[in-house]
Amino acid sequence: MVCEHVKEIKSGVKRSGDGCVECLRDGTRWVHLRECLVCGHVGCCDSSIGRHATKHFHTSGHPVMRSIEPGESWRWCYVDEAVV
Numbered sequence: 001m002v003c004e005h006v007k008e009i010k011s012g013v014k015r016s017g018d019g020c021v022e023c024l025r026d027g028t029r030w031v032h033l034r035e036c037l038v039c040g041h042v043g044c045c046d047s048s049i050g051r052h053a054t055k056h057f058h059t060s061g062h063p064v065m066r067s068i069e070p071g072e073s074w075r076w077c078y079v080d081e082a083v084v
């Protein structure tokens with residue numbers, strides 16, 4: 001499968017922080033963290049209450065994120081719904 005969206009990934013983007021932006025703001029807990037590879041937004045996974053990484057995709061349109069859990073390096077394209 002060819003994912004066209006990896007072209008939108010920016011190099012050298014600064015990560016927004018060490019935790020989910022919205023969870024830190026709202027005081028909620030996350031399970032796992034995902035980083036948007038277009039803008040560096042850190043959000044929480046779909047197992048978390050906020051699902052902020054997915055919400056970030058819906059509000060921003062940024063299609064590709066990666067896991068920033070220790071030992072994990074996979075990337076996910078929301079548009080293709082596939083590991084890319």
Ligand SMILES: [Zn+2]
Nearest residue numbers: 003005077080
């Ligand atoms: Zn894609």
Ligand SMILES: [Zn+2]
Nearest residue numbers: 020044050052
């Ligand atoms: Zn969150």
Ligand SMILES: [Zn+2]
Nearest residue numbers: 036039041062
């Ligand atoms: Zn983003």
